[in-house]
Amino acid sequence: EYAEISLKDIDQVAKSSFPLCMRHLFEKVREDHHLKHGGRMQLGLFLKGVGLKLDDALAFWRAEFTKKVGSERFDKEYAYSIRHNYGKEGKRTDYTPYACQKIILSAPGAGDHHGCPYRHFSEDNLRAALGRMGLSSRGMEGVMDQVRNKHYQLACTMTFEAVYGTSCDAGINHPNQYFEESQKILK
Numbered sequence: 364e365y366a367e368i369s370l371k372d373i374d375q376v377a378k379s380s381f382p383l384c385m386r387h388l389f390e391k392v393r394e395d396h397h398l399k400h401g402g403r404m405q406l407g408l409f410l411k412g413v414g415l416k417l418d419d420a421l422a423f424w425r426a427e428f429t430k431k432v433g434s435e436r437f438d439k440e441y442a443y444s445i446r447h448n449y450g451k452e453g454k455r456t457d458y459t460p461y462a463c464q465k466i467i468l469s470a471p472g473a474g475d476h477h478g479c480p481y482r483h484f485s486e487d488n489l490r491a492a493l494g495r496m497g498l499s500s501r502g503m504e505g506v507m508d509q510v511r512n513k514h515y516q517l518a519c520t521m522t523f524e525a526v527y528g529t530s531c532d533a534g535i536n537h538p539n540q541y542f543e544e545s546q547k548i549l550k
């Protein structure tokens with residue numbers, strides 16, 4: 364059902380089709396060459412859901428993390444849990460990507476980058492991020508109204524509508540749904 368995305372396209376696809384929560388995690392791992400556990404889970408399972416194959420996922424995380432830690436440590440501490448997410452280790456459960464509800468209810472601590480930006484960012488940071496997604500000041504005010512009323516998924520839906528210039532009647536309830544709807548429009 365999912366299209367496959369390959370490693371060489373991933374930066375471009377992140378820019379054009381990832382919802383803000385995943386754009387943020389993606390930018391952070393590129394910038395810091397590291398993500399704490401909550402972020403690795405949230406982004407890692409999302410990437411699996413958009414069709415990144417296990418070998419590409421290992422290559423992606425390895426390329427970033429080994430800029431900070433040796434490849435020995437990467438293999439020992441991180442590769443296992445990536446394979447685990449793909450059901451290749453432990454109980455071999457095929458873990459599903461997180462829905463908005465779960466992400467919104469998560470509780471990122473200091474140094475964490477997971478969570479839902481509409482819920483967990485400061486107002487200034489959220490405005491700056493929405494600006495980078497190309498929202499006009501009018502579009503931004505609409506989104507901020509939803510945020511003030513704690514309608515985080517509606518805020519995300521309005522962002523989607525502003526970015527792609529089309530209505531999203533179903534509403535956003537899953538980051539992978541956001542991705543798929545955007546791919547439908549862009550293709």
Ligand code: SF4
Pocket residue numbers: 382383384385462463464466467478479480481515516519535536537538541
């Ligand atoms: Fe991500 Fe869902 Fe929040 Fe949108 S509403 S940023 S898809 S968690």
